[in-house]
Amino acid sequence: MTDAKPDEKAGRRPRGTVTVATIARLAGVSSPTVSKVLNGRSGIAVDTRERVEALLREHGYRRTDNTSATPIVEVAFSGLESHLAIEIMRGVEEVVRDRGLTVGFTDLQGRAPRAGRRTADLLLSRRPTGVIAVHSAYRGTYYQQLTASGVPLVVLDPTGEPVHDTPSVGTTNWSGGIAAARHLLDLGHRRIGVITGPPGFMCVRARLEAARAALETAGLTLDPALVRSGAFSFDDGLELGRQLLGLPKRPTAVLCGNDLQAFGVYEAARRAGLRIPDELSVVGFDDIEPARWCGPPLTTVRQPFAGMGNAAAQMVLALAAGQPVEPARVELVTSLVVRDSTAPPPA
């Protein structure tokens, strides 16, 4: 995955023990240049920088001078999860505050395409004790640069994307999908529609395949005509809901990829003059705060965001203290919260 050729001898060192001097030698630069890359300083040619970063990643460079780090745990969002952010921040803060550390907030929303590097530079120049990157934020240049820096890093991952080279916290999407589908089956639904998020996300696959498995083990099949995919947004929930409710044989219930999509289906039902839950059952995923406010209160699968923040904070502080993080992947359980948006299908 890199075009740099590692020195054979250095390659035999265990991961995480390579030094700045070794990286400098391999890259053909001075040690201060490597330090500049690690600390987000400017004034280094892009190709030099990328060569150094590739070597740092390849050799699994880790910081050994964490005692001089600033007492901050930075939480980085990508802007897509703003409706989840406060619960996550609270979970992180609960663990971090009593150690005398600050919980830092960074959001990549609305940044220019090259802003990832600038944001990562700024973040690294603050020399944080650790970084918690919330899913989409961990992709691309930004993430590459963070992993290269050797700063203690944990991915908090509501999208179910296991990251094998970085410790991460997720939830049990599959079990949540099963619970949601079984709830509808138990109520007597047989024509169940599914609105999913973008198929590139593993959580989307897990929830969709769980719904299929629940139906098939109940002796039914998931009708492909009743499956729609779109963004994790209100707008796509509205449009895809409109499509499903406009079918000649419309579903009596819809499993949604997240709560925002479910709110969109609510609006599609309202426009179509269909009452929830009497004429249509709707199930969300996430259990964000507005799920309790919508009319009627939404049945949904709860992801424990505060607990995820809590777990991620414990992991990142352990990494910062030089302790091993085992297991490196944690999945917290989801739970079905039954409210008023689900009922038996109309007779």
Next chain:
Amino acid sequence: MTDAKPDEKAGRRPRGTVTVATIARLAGVSSPTVSKVLNGRSGIAVDTRERVEALLREHGYRRTDNTSATPIVEVAFSGLESHLAIEIMRGVEEVVRDRGLTVGFTDLQGRAPRAGRRTADLLLSRRPTGVIAVHSAYRGTYYQQLTASGVPLVVLDPTGEPVHDTPSVGTTNWSGGIAAARHLLDLGHRRIGVITGPPGFMCVRARLEAARAALETAGLTLDPALVRSGAFSFDDGLELGRQLLGLPKRPTAVLCGNDLQAFGVYEAARRAGLRIPDELSVVGFDDIEPARWCGPPLTTVRQPFAGMGNAAAQMVLALAAGQPVEPARVELVTSLVVRDSTAPPPA
């Protein structure tokens, strides 16, 4: 407001120029003891500490050693504004990030009664460059301790409580209240109900009195039977909405104290079988994100939370740089956002 007796000579110094040594002399303690109080250190008797803090506040102590502060602007919430928090944090971050500072997050939600002091101790011990306290968080022990510490402090205040001794950012609640009421009057409503927040908040008074003024200048009166007050919550909106909609002569429109109350009224209307906007118009206040998702999308008065965070950050950085902040109170404009929850009254 304090039982300490200030030295006459020290009392003649302009506010903000008193030294640690002077405070120590007035309090009858050593300078290191005053420094401990300023930096949230433990091991000082409560009465000594309170005496020192009272003197610091009285003399308007300000830090002069801000160059040694940690590059963090801390944003402190009280837990009541979690649905507003991310937009505020983004606004703060936009200003702060390019200066190389971290945006810190603290939430007092769910803390024990004495936790305010512990939280303030932790916050001060981090020696932040500045603190932005979001309204309710600025009350009580916590706020007293922050003002005593001399740390650059700005109050971000969505509740319209002007604070005369601390720079603050609010919004034009009165104008927002006028715009909301006039919108309903223009649609032809004459029986207008009002659900307000807790009457102790100035924003609540401003919005209620604005509604009354709009009605009276239109030749109408605000019927006291149609006014209800409660917490800024979904639950209180639901209960107070239920009361208003159960009246023999129910209102054709309801002005709500915030969006959460409006969502409660939506649910009360749904349970009463009343369609919005055909049979009932509803107006919120705040324009939080779920306002676009509820069925139907909510007409509401927008408070520019990101702009407030932006303004508060600029003020706190100016204070930290030793620059004067004039004016010390900023009010950003509110604006009516007309969506689908308002229509002419039923014929």
